[in-house]
Amino acid sequence: MAKKGKKGKGGKKKSKRVKWDEDSDIYQKKFLGTYEMQCTLDKSIPCVWLQKALKKGIEDRMYARKFIIEEVDVGMKDPNTPPVRLRPVVRSIRNERFTHVHEICCWDLETEHDEVADLALLLEKGFYPVRRIELMDCDIQHFTVARFSKAFRVSNLVEINLDYNEFGDAGCVGLCNGLKNNKIMLSISLCYCGLTPKSGEPLGEVLCKTTVREFFLDGNQLQCDGVIEMLRYAAANAEHENSQRIEEEKMKALMIAEGALETSDKMLTSQVTTDGGVTTEGGADSAGSKPGSGKKKKKKKKKGKKKKKAEALPPVVGPYVHVLHIGDNGIDSYGPGREDKLFLCIEVLKRMLMYSQCFIELDMDDNVIGDMAARELLAGLDARKLGNLPAVKVRTTAELGQTTYESIAKFSFGMKKKKKKGKKKKKK
Template sequence: MPRAKERKQKPKGAPPSVVPVLQKFLKTYQKYCVQSRTSPCPAIQRDLKSSIDREQVLRRFMLVRAGDASVSSPPVSLEPLLMAIRDESYVLGKEICVWGLQLTNPEIARLALFLESKGHTTCPVTTLEIINCKMDLWSLGRLGKALQFSGLQLLVLDYCKFGNEELESIFSGLETNQRLQGLSLRYCGLGPQSGPRLGSVISQSAICELHLDGNYLQCSGTLALLRPIAEYAEMQGKAQPTSASPHAGNPTLLPQVCRGGSSTLSQIAKSSEAVTVQRTSQRKRGKRGIRKKAHRPMEAGPWVATLHLADNSIDGTGTDGEQLPELARTLTCLIKYSTHLREIDLGNNVLGETAAVAILEALRARKAGKLPPLKVTVTPRISSDTFTSIWKHSKKSNKTSKKKKKAKN
């Protein structure tokens, strides 16, 4: 009989295998699903089994509805997953994504407690995605309070429809937050009245990546959002033209694995990080050696590095459109002076030829001032010459430069 495929023996001193950890985690998760009378998430079970087969750490938990579940089947719940992470002290997970579920108050309460235990949590989650989910006002208020104490670096709430009260619950947890660096509120139904609140949140937090595509901010809401950022950029640009923020040119800081986890998981986590450091050092070796980056809170202030405002009904129509000239002046001021801005997406908004020409002149002034390159996206509903010139003055993507290098080689 042919021998069964044996796993390769690891050399002495190698970190322990993650397979037993994942196997135990899967059993614990299934146990809590049975106890809570909920259905195990097919995606989580599939990802766990795949990670076991590949002997790799599972860092992203994707919680979705069962596609073939019958109407009478128990629902998929977030609680068993959080309880399994707690009981198994699973310190390797970094991301939790919940997609298309009706989240109940007990689920959000459990999630809030999980996020609030910063420094003691068994899972140092840095990314939370709640996409196309339904939550009531109480749940959003509880989640907003938890954001003040969480260690999240990225929060995604795309396709969750919010009213004014619901938005206020979320925004209250973002002000003075010096840990959250990325916020995505795409297709959330944000109107012009959300602009001033967004500007206030950006001015008092460390958020440097803001994705607001698919909303209804219009000219007035966008102007209220950009005004404090542009004024700050102009003040800094005229006072200290060469000054730069800790965000400028730096990648997103990665969280350290929290203390208090099991020794096996700690060794696995350290070995995983060591592999990353080794790969990075191999790329940089021979020039400047290994660079050590400090893990510290980011600087709060009215500035951003990435700003996506595509499809927000920004045009010159109606009463609101009368503010388009002022918005164009504010936008060009931001482009000319901001040393932090790296990308701005204004696609699917009809800015008009006058505003487009102003953006082009601002890009030329930015280049003349030797500021960092800026990628600008606009809708081609302007003259072809202006559109082509904006494209040429914008920062080119890394993919394009890589293809050119390969072609030369």
């Protein structure tokens, strides 16, 4: 047998042992059996993806932490076959007290109100460590969103995605009411949800009074008014904090300069003693100290413990935006009075770029803002660089002058873009 250690004979590195999740195969077998039985009771069919994930987890003796529940491909499905449902998954988790799933993703399902309510009740238990929920294109209504959001105050969720559910402003208000005073949620995605400028105010309140720092809002109609309402306080706060930061840096530089002057004064006033020793600040002569004191003592290196990794700080409540995606939101100058609104909107975004230290990503693609407005954003980016603030990624529409577009395009490197989905046909 090879000796334990970092290296075996011949200097070869020993291969790392794979860590298994204890009894994961037993618990997952039991959960899979319960899920398949629950599907029969609820007149549903098991999700193929979830079955495969659980079977692989059993084989590898590792828990499947992410559950994806999606409908069978339309081309492969028998019209008489019952649908895949969310309900059996939620009930199986509750019945087995299965506390090993961290993400639940539900895609392209006709989801009923009581199914989402069941999911909310599960999250409200608190001991289920579900951190991320996706309910994409699930035909969720505004009153269902309001019920689901009541779970946020006691759940462990840090990210929610409700894309392609056209619940409109009423649904956005219900969601934002559930997020009030939330201290752990970090990211919300409401792309293609039918939002209008009326959603700007509730989203702004979430931005200011919670820990949410990432907003994905592509494909709505927030327009200039909605964006202004959402960001105006955050922009003002960023400018104020930037001014404070500059003042603090000036004070720090002044204190360092004064400290350097004080040190040089002390060096000039120090006196050399007759036996060659230098008088210290306390007046003691280094040559007149105890015998043998001239020898430098070697400091013993303490065998300390390995430094622990610094613990991540809890998210900060306040008007701090890290990521903002507002592509295809009708931010343009078309229509009476819209040109003035556009420049007010661009001014708010420009201030965010100039002053916000935490702002790292802005996506404004598919909004025809024009060359003049785009140059204002570019001026904000130049000011940010001069202020030594962290780099930011920015994407705008290609319908600009070549020079302006190329200048801004340099800042979009590495930014991912969500794919547009086709609209799902509603069942009659």
